């Protein structure tokens with residue numbers, strides 16, 4: 097409980113009464129609740145822990161939990177406005193006066209209005225909303241997770257009345273070469289007919305730049321990008337959207353062939369299947385270098401590993417070896433916060449600071465632990481010829497068993513899983529065993545140099561990260577040996 101100077105025993109008792117009410121096994125229905133004065137008025141701040149505890153119980157509706165209240169600090173003339181920048185600690189022994197009351201405003205329209213609006217919308221759409229799904233009317237609620245056990249049969253019936261969604265289509269709208277600390281990549285931007293997000297594919301296949309060298313492995317190219325889009329499309333249009341071959345320059349501008357006219361390069365068993373990672377967007381980890389998660393490091397590490405040169409027996413003389421450039425792709429999905437979005441992820445971090453883990457925090461906000469889908473990722477991979485029917489399959493960089501299952505359901509052929517061990521865990525494990533870090537990609541100075549354009553550039557580490565990684569292993573089934581298990585080995 098907070099120790100405000102004006103927080104009294106009465107307030108604590110009132111809090112306990114509220115906690116009892118909110119977390120009782122049954123929702124309150126007794127006449128007691130309706131009696132006037134049954135619960136005493138209280139003016140002290142509500143303890144966030146109390147709210148969190150109450151919210152983790154079933155019958156407290158998300159409707160209440162996600163109300164956004166904010167004091168009217170913006171308008172100094174508003175009733176109860178208080179400028180917190182001028183706050184001074186109270187002198188000991190000073191007379192306790194009640195703080196000016198803050199005026200709270202809900203950003204949600206009253207429920208009656210929202211219900212009316214939803215009814216109107218339903219009439220316009222011709223769909224029947226059942227009276228049992230009033231939560232569906234709130235516009236600031238997360239959409240119910242497909243995994244959510246709270247989805248009522250009535251809700252799913254009304255969903256089945258909706259027209260079936262059109263077959264998923266993805267189209268690569270543009271492609272360009274981007275030099276990175278790990279070598280050149282081709283950035284592909286995709287549109288699709290399921291969501292309005294611009295998903296990306298970071299294709300590592302530098303052999304494509306050496307146009308004159310004989311191809312030993314099929315190039316990773318987008319079918320939709322190389323297709324002819326219209327009869328009026330000019331060569332310059334095609335080149336501008338990235339449908340070219342080789343290294344584009346003032347002296348070299350060769351439009352690509354449409355997929356059907358391209359000669360197939362046979363795949364050789366000697367060449368490992370392309371290495372692929374499905375990566376989910378993480379603004380905090382990738383842009384401001386948050387060390388609450390390892391997402392930024394994973395993105396860097398994935399590109400680094402995919403770009404590693406491959407040594408294979410020489411096709412002309414098997415007694416010798418040749419080195420070919422690395423091949424693969426990172427499919428970068430705009431599924432921030434495991435699909436819950438940045439706003440909810442930021443709120444989830446606050447719940448994590450209150451002591452909840454990454455899974456519980458999502459659940460407390462009315463989301464699933466993981467709301468991501470992989471249909472679009474699968475379609476992008478098929479467009480790039482990665483893991484599609486009749487191709488060589490892919491090696492997938494992941495610890496997440498759900499991801500493997502979901503992609504296989506999408507018809508993607510995964511021939512091998514390549515684990516992603518966090519750099520800090522590798523380094524600590526190796527230093528525990530007193531091993532030299534020869535050949536292990538955690539040499540800090542080296543990494544800092546190489547990843548200079550990525551925030552931090554080295555490894556992420558810290559208490560928050562360890563807790564997050566342990567939860568992924570213990571609660572989300574990630575296939576990663578815990579640091580403690582490694583040290584016993």
Ligand SMILES: Nc1nc2c(ncn2[C@@H]2O[C@H](COP(=O)(O)OP(=O)(O)OP(=O)(O)O)[C@@H](O)[C@H]2O)c(=O)[nH]1
Nearest residue numbers: 376377378389431432433434441444454494495496
């Ligand atoms: N909701 C939520 N999302 C998080 C949190 N930390 C990272 N993320 C998101 O998690 C996603 C990355 O997922 P990970 O669990 O690291 O990786 P994965 O894709 O499931 O599995 P791997 O392939 O093994 O890395 C990104 O969208 C991040 O924004 C968190 O604490 N809460």
